[in-house]
Each structure stands twice: as structure tokens, then as C-alpha cells.
Amino acid sequence: MNAGGGLYVLELVLLRKVAVKIGRLGRCEFPAGAFWYVGSARRGLAARIARHTRRSKKLHWHIDYLLARARLVRVWVWPETTLSECELTERLGGERAVPRFGASDCRCPGHLLCARGRALPESLGGVGWALTSPSGRGRAQRG
Numbered sequence: 001m002n003a004g005g006g007l008y009v010l011e012l013v014l015l016r017k018v019a020v021k022i023g024r025l026g027r028c029e030f031p032a033g034a035f036w037y038v039g040s041a042r043r044g045l046a047a048r049i050a051r052h053t054r055r056s057k058k059l060h061w062h063i064d065y066l067l068a069r070a071r072l073v074r075v076w077v078w079p080e081t082t083l084s085e086c087e088l089t090e091r092l093g094g095e096r097a098v099p100r101f102g103a104s105d106c107r108c109p110g111h112l113l114c115a116r117g118r119a120l121p122e123s124l125g126g127v128g129w130a131l132t133s134p135s136g137r138g139r140a141q142r143g
């Protein structure tokens with residue numbers, strides 16, 4: 001990864017359902033299971049991913065609130081792509097876990113999808129990392 005921008009997908013897992021109060025979204029309920037969150041960084045993609053893997057930080061984005069309760073298990077990145085995060089979310093498809101989640105800056109239905117045991121489509125060409133550290137502290141391995 002370099003200092004440039006791009007898109008990313010975080011796969012996170014909730015072992016049990018949780019209810020979390022998230023800014024303007026209010027109280028959101030998340031079922032147990034796996035989720036895909038689609039995000040973008042205009043620059044500093046690597047730094048953004050590193051931030052997501054850190055446990056202690058000021059909660060800012062919607063995803064910060066969920067990550068505080070979930071386990072981040074895998075990350076995919078698209079350092080150079082012409083797709084927008086909304087378009088990538090659309091291509092991944094599936095049910096939105098919570099309406100408008102992660103979509104403060106756009107008009108789409110939201111950037112958090114229920115993964116439901118699906119694999120990320122290879123045709124999308126993302127580079128994936130499995131996070132091996134149980135604390136999710138950013139030790140990542142290609143795979």
C-alpha cells in the first residue's frame with residue numbers, strides 16, 4: 001500500500017447481536033454475523049486501514065462505533081479504482097444491515113452489508129488481508 005487513496009472493505013464479525021447508539025443514526029441494532037463495510041480514503045489509504053485496526057481512538061465515523069463492539073477479521077483494498085464507494089457497495093450486493101450507515105456524505109442506502117457467509121466476489125479484484133492478531137492491532141498477513 002502507498003500513501004495514495006482508494007477504496008476498502010472491512011469484514012467484521014459480531015458474535016452476538018448488539019444495540020449501539022451511533023450519532024445521528026440513533027440506536028441501531030445489529031444481528032450476530034459477518035458484515036462488510038465499504039469505505040474510501042481520498043489519500044492515506046494505509047493510514048486509514050491502520051486507524052480502523054486500532055482499538056483506542058476517538059469515535060468519529062459510524063464504523064468506529066461498530067468496530068468498538070465487533071471483531072475486524074479481514075480487509076480488502078483497491079488502491080486504484082474508478083469506482084465510488086457507493087458503486088462498490090452496490091456491486092457487492094446484499095441486504096443493508098442498517099439503513100444509511102456510513103452514508104453521511106452521499107445519498108445511497110448505506111455502506112454496511114450483511115455478508116451472510118458469502119465470499120467477496122473475485123471479479124472485483126481487491127487485494128485481501130486476513131488480520132491475524134486477535135486484538136486487531138494491525139499485524140496483517142497477505143492471504
Ligand SMILES: [Zn+2]
Pocket residue numbers: 085086103106107108109110111
Ligand atoms: Zn453511498
